[in-house]
Amino acid sequence: MERFTYKQFTGLDRIETFTKALYSRKFEEHVFNLIKNNTFKYPLYLSAGEEYAPATIATYLKRQNIKPLIFGQHRGHSIYLSFDGNKDKLVCELLGKKTGCAEGMGGSASIQGKDIDMFGHDGLMGTQIPIAVGACHATNRLTLAICGDAAAEEDYVMSAIAWAGTKKLPILFIVTDNNLSILTEKSIRRNWEMSTFANSVNVDGYDVDDDPKLIWHCLNNIKLPGLINIRADRLFWHAGAGIDNYVKRDRIKLERDKLSFLYRDDIDIPHVESQIKTDINNLWDKHLEK
């Protein structure tokens, strides 16, 4: 497989992407409050602010009828949710229960979804990238290899991307670029971009912000193996429940405004939001009571 089949970004796609991203946001906000209430005794990594990349890619691949192998790392709740991982199992995992998606061993950082072919992460930043390349090479299945902008700097990540280029593997590297390595900004760490690195090793590289239209456009045009560096702002602390003091762009707010105007007859956003909130409350209440 060298390219995806071209798919137009329809209003339906945009609404579905928004709904997925919104679900992840509300889920993370709920967990944020639980962290504040000391429900958990270990670090959790919230993906609020970064939901649009997995939500868009999941919607796109669904339209392609492709079920990929998925390799992510910490801050992966929205990847799991966007690709329709079992929500009960995620909640149980975060609560450390045997009924969790990693039988209570994975916590927040090492979640997996066997039903969606999502693999857990061991805690060493970026190891999922060479592992994903090996899995892709072994199966020739479309593989999503997702990491952050700091993990992407690891030498074994870069050499794995290069090897995938040499072997012309059907793999899509996604760099969720929140500009931060915990709190160290990218400009302090390097003066180059992942997309230019990818192009230098014959991997098709793109660099966009988390606008779903742009991501969709990249997916339609990218040649595999390919890499998309997607810029998004992390809304909460690196770990735990807190808010960093810098100006953030919130894609969900931006899209909510656009959809309210462009598709007001197709989606009742307050109603959808209320329904999602109710679902998430019920989901957590059910497992917290047990």
Place this chain on the structure above:
Amino acid sequence: MGQTLREVIRELTASHLKLGNQLFGQCLTAVGWVNGTVPELTENDGLVELSMADVMAGGVVVGSALMGKRPIYLVRYQGFQWFNSPIIANYAGKSKDIWQRPCPIFIRSIAMEGGIGPVGGSSHHGLFYRMPGIKIAAPMTPNEYKQVYQEFMEGDDTVYVSEHRNSYNVDYETSDVVIDNADFILFPFSITRYEALNIGSVTNFKCSVFPQCWISPLKITTEQIDALKKSKYGGVVLDDDYPNGIAKQIAYELMHKSGKPVHVLCIDERTAGFQPHNDNFPPSKHKISEFLQQIYNEQVSNYI
């Protein structure tokens, strides 16, 4: 004459690849296809040249294992494991425990000695020993190698196979040396067994010798522990790695099981160089003999 260990490894590898599995490694055609242990095949047959960074290569192999390809990963010098092991040890070793996903890899790791320096020289199996979830074996004969491979294929664990080039021409099996009421019990690992089995030619001490193929899990038998209990001066663990690794750990376990003192004799606690005069060889039979004399002297002087 039976098959040499080299031929056994080559044939097992060829049949492994015919099953649709993979073999990874760097410079697989080097030095006559890694001393004749690799069949002359291509990537279409499953032989994959991993020519990029070593740490990454271990990760690629883990990915293959997660997909059920039961990869053989060939590392031509055991010291290269310092770069090759991180992702294997930290992912393959934990995958079953954390995610209930087996990640079986057959790691072929080759030792040698002689003017090759501290990375190319000696065994480095102690590196993997501290990580739960990884089995370690040092097969030195054709049948031992077949048994280790069979155990790998029947199970779902990663197995670190600590090989030694000096054993590749071996075409026979070795037997334990069992002597009633022995003075010492020797437990040689890796290539040290061949010197240990000849200890009778250079010492007057009565020595039983129990060569060990498996390092983790340790497969020392009840009979061997009983022999240690009955020995006059205890046991000695011999190894081709540094002493502050598996050797002392195994000695510790043997002491608990037997109540007897167990010493270790390994390569010296110093860095080897790249010239013959600063090599760091595994213990010879003469060195083992001197060591036994030293233990004897200490025990007798303590008694007096």
